[in-house]
Amino acid sequence: MLCNVCENLNNSICFNAESIGITYCTLTNATNGLGWPKIPNNVFVNNVIDWDKFFEERKKEIENIKNSTPRKECENCQQITRQEYTENNKIKYILLSQWQVCNSDCVYCLGHIPPLDKTSQNYDEQYKKFVEPYDIIAILKDMISKDILDKNAKIDFAGGEPTLYPRFDELINFLLDNNFNNIIIHTNNIQYSKAIENGIKKNAISLMISIDAGSKKCHRIVKRVDSFNNVWHNFKKYTKSKTKDYSGKLCTKYVIVPDVNDSEKEISEFIKQSKKHGATHVALNVYNQLLNNMNYEVNLLNHLYNLSEFFIKEAEKQKLNHILFPNISYVYTKLSKN
């Protein structure tokens, strides 16, 4: 029977930093700027999720959406669609985003802090707050032992910078040993990881690398650290490690920030560099704050539309697959129709 539901709610769990906690979904509701619906406190106690309670509470949220009485965060959310719905007590998508430290300082990013100083007096407290608010490996083990995690689950790493999580390689190797082969890692690629290389060899890991520039100079302006050559060097090592059966994505990514990197020259150079270093895909977005502010000024929209069109043409010229992320895709489709 057709009903109004949200697929995210039915499939996902998102592990965020202490300030946000564990949520049912990671999306902002574009109609009211809310989102991140949190799981109730009594579901997660002493590093253990009570899965019976989790599914019971989630069911209530879904019933409320079906009855058109969703919680405020979900009201009128575009992710609610009318569809055939099967109740599902499995998790098919996990976002891991509980670390906030990062070795880059991108002009557009709000969710990061500089690496911690191990000699500082409050290091342990800071570590608990910004690096490891709970033991994620223990939680994943629990999910696997209780058969809650779908075998084909998509496991998505964000953050902060995932490769700075001290147990990152342990976490990746744990997932690989348990045959999860749909792992996506968002990284700035400053730090090389043997575990990622291993995962690419096993056709289990896709990479989304935030580069955001085509030249060293512009990269320095966006990322606010000198890492351009290092990032491409690491990327080349990863792309070389894929076998001929590799079916994942080795994707470089560009977030447009007006007046910083919004030129055809930078985009064209970014695509050439991506090709040269072995990318399979290139992705484009525009920074969230711009559209969250609903600042749809017409000249800006036209400019973004032209850059998207240019990006697609350049990617096609280089025979690279191209992806438009939701914000830029929204602009592109909005203007394509006119």
Ligand SMILES: C[S@@+](CC[C@H](N)C(=O)[O-])C[C@H]1O[C@@H](n2cnc3c(N)ncnc32)[C@H](O)[C@@H]1O
């Ligand atoms: C928060 S980062 C964390 C992972 C990693 N540090 C990285 O840069 O890929 C995850 C992704 O979000 C993107 N991102 C961060 N802030 C953004 C913003 N304000 N608007 C659009 N994308 C953003 C980054 O470009 C990156 O691709």
Ligand code: SF4
């Ligand atoms: S309705 Fe929207 S805000 Fe609510 S869980 Fe679904 S995607 Fe998240």
Ligand code: SF4
């Ligand atoms: S590298 Fe990622 S987490 Fe770090 S500042 Fe940039 S977007 Fe944010």
